[in-house]
Amino acid sequence: MPAPECISPRLHGKAEKHGFIRKKNAAKWACAAVPVRKPGCQTEFRITIDYRPVSNVKMPIAGTTPNITVVSSSVRGTKSISKFDMVKSFWQLPRDVASQELMSFMTEDTVYTPNWVAQGAMVSAIDFQMQMQDVMALMLQRNDLVCVDDVIIFAPSVEEFLQALKEFFIILRDRRLKMSAAKSSLFQLYVAELQYFVCASNWLHDSLPDYARVVAPLQERLGMEGNKNGLNVAVILTENEVISYNEVKTLIKASVPLEFPSSTLELVVMTGPLLTGWSMMVTEVRVWLPVDKQ
Known part of the structure; x- marks a missing residue:
């Protein structure tokens, strides 16, 4: 296995060549960069940066992530599902010029400033999730689910699935986003x-x-x-x-079987006092009955 000091220039040189980072030895901020071997591979490495000094002075932001209980109602009745994984996902989103220097990192001989969103900072994942939800807003929950850099396209029929794929690819083209063909799957053939x-x-x-x-x-x-x-x-x-x-x-x-609210029924929240507290029940009413007939 190559020594880390030999790997670092090769990784950073490739990122600089493609415009992801630029040299800036006069940067006021610089966190340490460490090459980490990719799982299951002896020769491929990824750049990881210890952004803890920066994260300690940054203000967290509120964000949302998919909830399995909620999204399960969206995919109910689905017949076709495909999964797409972005290529170097965080590097595909540009970072505002005013905040680029703050995310600079240093190697053994150079300081680099990223032009794109860097992974590992306090709010990087939340910001990326919110940006992707904004990009996929027209399809979200209808034919699309987003979890950071993974995108799920689904539909109840083959015809609607093909139309959803077309709409998805148009969004990718317009937003200039790239997906990994090796990590994406239109129809999964084998499942352990x-x-x-x-x-x-x-x-x-x-x-x-x-x-x-x-x-x-x-x-x-x-x-x-x-x-x-x-x-x-x-x-x-x-x-x-x-x-x-x-x-x-x-x-x-x-376990109690999962139930999902119906759009045709009325949702009712019922509460009642107990000896040591309160109880609450959420239910649906199909037909309202008079008190004397309940």
């Missing part, structure tokens, strides 16, 4: 059973008590198998993982 099980149970996590602890062994196994191409490799569970698998099934069996 363990990956499918964990993914499906995650949709119910809000109604499963102690879910995070119970499912942890299975999620750790998925992380281990991910480096071996987790979509195709066979998984042999250990005794503890089998116990975890059975416990998750028990939680799902005892």
Whole structure:
């Protein structure tokens, strides 16, 4: 494996050549840059920057992220789904000139200033999520879901799916965004059973008590198998993982089924006093009945 001091100039030179960064040795701010090897690869590295000094003086902003319980109602009845992953996602969004110098970083011999959004700062992920939601606003929830640099296109029929893809590609062209062909998938052909099980149970996590602890062994196994191409490799569970698998099934069996509000019914919130507090129930009314007939 090449030494880090040999890797650093090569990575920064490539980024400078493509206009992502520029040399600025007179910058007033500069955080340390460290090359980190990409998972499952011995020769490819990514630039990571320790932005903690900058984050300590920055003001956080409010933002939103997708909620599985909410978005699950959007994809109900979906027949076709595709997933797209952006190429060097954060580098595709330009940074305002006034805040570029603040995000400068230093190598062993040079200080660089990024022209684009740098990953790792306090609000980088939230800002990126909000920008992508603004870009995909016309399709959001209707045929599109956004989670940072991952975009999901879905539709209830093949015809509508093709139309949604066309609309999506037009947005990419107009906004000059690039997706990774290697990491994107129009129709997934292979899904690992363990990956499918964990993914499906995650949709119910809000109604499963102690879910995070119970499912942890299975999620750790998925992380281990991910480096071996987790979509195709066979998984042999250990005794503890089998116990975890059975416990998750028990939680799902005892959980309350998810229900989604109907657009044709009236939503009602009912409260009542108890000895030690208050209780609240959210329900729907299909037909209102007189008090004497309830």
